[in-house]
Amino acid sequence: MADATYNLNGGFKPTIKRLADLDGPDFYPTPAWATHALMESEKFAGEIWEPACGDGAMSNVLAEASNPVVSSDLYDRGFGEVGHDFLTTERRHDNIITNPPYNAAEGFVASGLRCAGHKFALLLRLAFLEGANRANTIFHKAPPSRVWVFSERITFYMKGAQVAGSGTTAYAWFVWNKDHAGPTELAWIKPGFKAKYSGITTRKRRVSDLLL
Numbered sequence: 001m002a003d004a005t006y007n008l009n010g011g012f013k014p015t016i017k018r019l020a021d022l023d024g025p026d027f028y029p030t031p032a033w034a035t036h037a038l039m040e041s042e043k044f045a046g047e048i049w050e051p052a053c054g055d056g057a058m059s060n061v062l063a064e065a066s067n068p069v070v071s072s073d074l075y076d077r078g079f080g081e082v083g084h085d086f087l088t089t090e091r092r093h094d095n096i097i098t099n100p101p102y103n104a105a106e107g108f109v110a111s112g113l114r115c116a117g118h119k120f121a122l123l124l125r126l127a128f129l130e131g132a133n134r135a136n137t138i139f140h141k142a143p144p145s146r147v148w149v150f151s152e153r154i155t156f157y158m159k160g161a162q163v164a165g166s167g168t169t170a171y172a173w174f175v176w177n178k179d180h181a182g183p184t185e186l187a188w189i190k191p192g193f194k195a196k197y198s199g200i201t202t203r204k205r206r207v208s209d210l211l212l
């Protein structure tokens with residue numbers, strides 16, 4: 001399926017905003033280090049479903065852990081099962097991990113609660129914690145078991161965009177655990193994953209890459 005959001009005025013400015021994410025299918029592959037950060041922080045037992053897999057950027061890292069990985073996407077990104085809508089699915093897997101489209105994050109939470117047998121983890125803006133509507137529909141009813149706050153910035157680029165600049169948005173891994181009862185735990189991902197998995201040395205990193 002054609003992605004009408006790729007050429008917005010011919011100019012994508014990754015340091016400013018994910019321009020295409022407001023009403024498009026929102027295809028922003030996740031940098032590998034951000035997925036490694038989750039897998040080295042949170043334990044997952046059993047198979048993992050990546051239900052919005054894009055070109056497999058996240059699935060490929062998940063597959064490096066010992067868990068079997070199933071991948072699907074609503075759109076054809078050349079990877080995984082195509083045409084599967086996570087918002088309406090009734091499929092179930094032990095664990096679900098993805099970076100959802102920005103404009104459907106709440107729907108992905110609802111599907112994760114319905115379809116994960118054990119845990120599901122969504123990479124979301126830290127600001128997802130805010131908002132009266134989400135407080136009523138998500139956080140008071142089914143709060144995450146743990147929120148892993150990134151201490152380094154993640155920069156998202158549309159597929160094929162030139163990699164330059166650094167991120168301005170704070171992200172976190174939101175993890176729901178069906179076996180967890182009790183308050184949400186707030187935890188911080190240790191700095192260093194970006195350098196370890198993207199070949200960037202500490203000296204080369206910009207000050208703006210760190211959340212100060």
Ligand SMILES: C[S@@+](CC[C@H](N)C(=O)[O-])C[C@H]1O[C@@H](n2cnc3c(N)ncnc32)[C@H](O)[C@@H]1O
Pocket residue numbers: 025026027028029030051052053054055056057058072073074075077084085086087098099100101102104
């Ligand atoms: C931000 S991209 C992330 C891709 C991949 N998860 C990653 O982290 O590299 C969001 C993906 O969600 C897919 N998508 C959008 N709506 C969807 C839906 N309703 N069901 C399944 N996938 C969807 C898009 O095609 C896109 O590949």
